[in-house]
Amino acid sequence: MKQISQYKLIVYVALFFVLFDNYPMFSHITKVYPLDGMNVVYVFSSAILLWCVIVVVFSLIGSKYTTKPLLIITLLTSAFTTYFMNTYNVVIDGSMIRNALQTDLAESSDLLSVSLFIYLFFLGMLPSYVVYKTKLNYAKTLKRAFFEKLGYITLALVVGVVIVFSFSKFYTSFFREHKVLRYYSNPTYWIYSTLWYIQDSLKNKNKTLRKIGLDATIEENTTRKILIMVVGEAARADHFSLNGYQKETNPKLSQENIINFSNMYSCGTSTAYSVPCMFSVYNRSNYSYQKAQYTENVLDVLKHTGKVAILWRDNNSDSKGVALRVAYQDYKTPQNNPVCDEECRDVGMLEGLDEFIAKNKTKHILIVLHQMGNHGPAYYKRYTKEYEKFTPTCTTNQLEECSKESINNAYDNALLYTDNFLAKTLDFAKRYKNEAVAVLYMADHGESLGENGIYLHGLPYFIAPDAQIHIGSFLWLNDTFASHLHVNAIRQNSHKKLSHDYLFHTLLGAFEVRTNLYKKELDLLQPNN
Numbered sequence: 001m002k003q004i005s006q007y008k009l010i011v012y013v014a015l016f017f018v019l020f021d022n023y024p025m026f027s028h029i030t031k032v033y034p035l036d037g038m039n040v041v042y043v044f045s046s047a048i049l050l051w052c053v054i055v056v057v058f059s060l061i062g063s064k065y066t067t068k069p070l071l072i073i074t075l076l077t078s079a080f081t082t083y084f085m086n087t088y089n090v091v092i093d094g095s096m097i098r099n100a101l102q103t104d105l106a107e108s109s110d111l112l113s114v115s116l117f118i119y120l121f122f123l124g125m126l127p128s129y130v131v132y133k134t135k136l137n138y139a140k141t142l143k144r145a146f147f148e149k150l151g152y153i154t155l156a157l158v159v160g161v162v163i164v165f166s167f168s169k170f171y172t173s174f175f176r177e178h179k180v181l182r183y184y185s186n187p188t189y190w191i192y193s194t195l196w197y198i199q200d201s202l203k204n205k206n207k208t209l210r211k212i213g214l215d216a217t218i219e220e221n222t223t224r225k226i227l228i229m230v231v232g233e234a235a236r237a238d239h240f241s242l243n244g245y246q247k248e249t250n251p252k253l254s255q256e257n258i259i260n261f262s263n264m265y266s267c268g269t270s271t272a273y274s275v276p277c278m279f280s281v282y283n284r285s286n287y288s289y290q291k292a293q294y295t296e297n298v299l300d301v302l303k304h305t306g307k308v309a310i311l312w313r314d315n316n317s318d319s320k321g322v323a324l325r326v327a328y329q330d331y332k333t334p335q336n337n338p339v340c341d342e343e344c345r346d347v348g349m350l351e352g353l354d355e356f357i358a359k360n361k362t363k364h365i366l367i368v369l370h371q372m373g374n375h376g377p378a379y380y381k382r383y384t385k386e387y388e389k390f391t392p393t394c395t396t397n398q399l400e401e402c403s404k405e406s407i408n409n410a411y412d413n414a415l416l417y418t419d420n421f422l423a424k425t426l427d428f429a430k431r432y433k434n435e436a437v438a439v440l441y442m443a444d445h446g447e448s449l450g451e452n453g454i455y456l457h458g459l460p461y462f463i464a465p466d467a468q469i470h471i472g473s474f475l476w477l478n479d480t481f482a483s484h485l486h487v488n489a490i491r492q493n494s495h496k497k498l499s500h501d502y503l504f505h506t507l508l509g510a511f512e513v514r515t516n517l518y519k520k521e522l523d524l525l526q527p528n529n
Helices: 005-022 022-034 039-061 067-088 094-101 105-109 116-131 144-168 168-176 179-184 190-203 270-276 287-294 298-304 346-350 352-359 402-429 487-493 500-510
Strands: 226-233 258-260 308-314 327-328 364-370 435-441 473-477
Touching: 005 039, 005 067, 005 116, 022 039, 022 067, 022 179, 022 190, 039 190, 067 258, 094 190, 105 270, 105 298, 144 168, 168 179, 168 346, 179 190, 226 402, 226 500, 258 270, 258 487, 270 287, 270 346, 270 500, 298 308, 298 364, 298 500, 308 352, 327 473, 346 364, 352 364, 364 500, 435 500
Parallel strands: 226 364, 226 435, 308 327, 308 364
Antiparallel strands: 258 473, 435 473
């Protein structure tokens, strides 16, 4: 094989990226700029501009010892990102990277498919092998190496600048009005997002945990409360029959005397972001993952009172850092969860809760149950056969192979199973007739089911469709708990636009905690929220 310079190899690989790894970007560009007239030239120029950027990036960091390894790693990773962007129309940003790193092996296996391995082979392994076998010649002196690097970088920069200035009107629109289009560029955006994630993770590495709510108290004569908080997974509000959905996905809940929050919105579009956010003291407007990581949450504040026993049971990946300082039990394993078949079921989290309540009979009780719920894309795994009411169903994780109807049916069957789980949770709560008992359900985020070619969740919040942020939520109160509340007023306000911002203060209000952190106007139990 003829030897070539490392920079020619970079040029060829950059061309490969543009031609084979950027269908998602160009498909979105052509939706905004249809291929007619000058738009053909504009779109073609954007391909050349992307090629220039990739050449500059790898020429800057390339060297005798790093060029091949970096190109191979990037080819393999880009094969994965191309698959997920093509298949589910997701964006690989910092939040998506965090979500991926915090996903466990069982959840990751739901994403494996034959198509993924085809992408990996043809877009990753095959070109990586070619790169590996390519013989490179290197400049014999540092001076020659420097000028060779400078020459390729300068040429790419000049071409890029000429393109931008030649079509300045188009690029002004492209960068200002349609900046989301560049989120689909491959590999440049996922590389940027990875560097952002690393920087974001390291900048506060040695920061100490900020304690909050140390003034929190509960009066001695307060009626004992038992509150069960269910954190739902990927449950979009418009598929709840409680909210007018045409299919009966909540047959059991519809028979209960619940307060349905029909207009509830999530803090984020992924579990890794939303779960810490919803339990955080911060509102969505001033929340960041770093702030939550180094600030105590509402569970800590309740713990500071010394009068609330807290238990977090998890049938999802984990608590995303929320339950680090309270009792935590993993219910994704048959060792703990007694209701497991091909996977462990949410209903198993109810087993043995009586023991926890009995053991802490002198304290108030907060139990958090973190569901597997409607975790995609393998919705058909999220319910047992008896809940396969809606057919035909999509029985693969490759949603692009299924009809819209079958995807919706599988998702709705999973919601039907959640309805059963929540009804059983209410049945459990009803057994404590002599206590003040409440059940609060709130999903972490919603889910896209193929609308406009978008699947799953995790899009940046500002472009996320309503399906990913409008979530299911309700409250149930027994007579003892309801006796000291203005229930009719709460019910009348339940249709108002609400959000995860209310959870922190609602949990404090439920246990009548006195602290300067509490905001009455953000308490769902107050009549004028």
